[in-house]
Amino acid sequence: MRPGLVGEMSAAYFTVPNAGSDTLRLTGVEIDAAAHASFHRTIDSAGTARMVAQDTIAIAPRDSAVLAPRGLHVMAHGLRVPLAAGDTVVIRVFTSRRDTLLVRAAVRE
Numbered sequence: 592m593r594p595g596l597v598g599e600m601s602a603a604y605f606t607v608p609n610a611g612s613d614t615l616r617l618t619g620v621e622i623d624a625a626a627h628a629s630f631h632r633t634i635d636s637a638g639t640a641r642m643v644a645q646d647t648i649a650i651a652p653r654d655s656a657v658l659a660p661r662g663l664h665v666m667a668h669g670l671r672v673p674l675a676a677g678d679t680v681v682i683r684v685f686t687s688r689r690d691t692l693l694v695r696a697a698v699r700e
Contacts, residue, residue: 592680592696595670601625603665603682604658605694609650616687617648617656624680626669633661642666647687674698 595601603622609615622628630645640661648663650656658664665682674680678698683691 592667592674592682592698594674594676594698594700595667596673597670599670601667601670601674602660603628603667603680603694603696604660605682605696606655606657607648607650607684607692608655609652612652614652615650617650617684618646618687619685620665621683621685622665622667622680624670624672624674625667626671628665628667628682630663631666632663676700 592603593601607617617630620628620630630648631642632645633640633642648656656663676699680696680698682694682696684694685691
């Protein structure tokens, strides 16, 4: 996760594997340190990069979703606490299987 000040935005990057035999859908995300969090995808449109919200992310069986800069990622809006390099943030990812995946994300530049 990227550092940020109270009220600002940040972004989180991580990988979610699907070891199952059915498609796994990520349906939502929460971060205690942010007022709101959502999945986004960065797309290139006529040479200009822009972000588009993603309601869900589908992960094929035995594949992974890689959330990374300039691709799929989580946007954290309205940080409730300042995030500094070295901090750790807990991210909850909700799935179509009604699971909640916990991600412990390190804050770094």
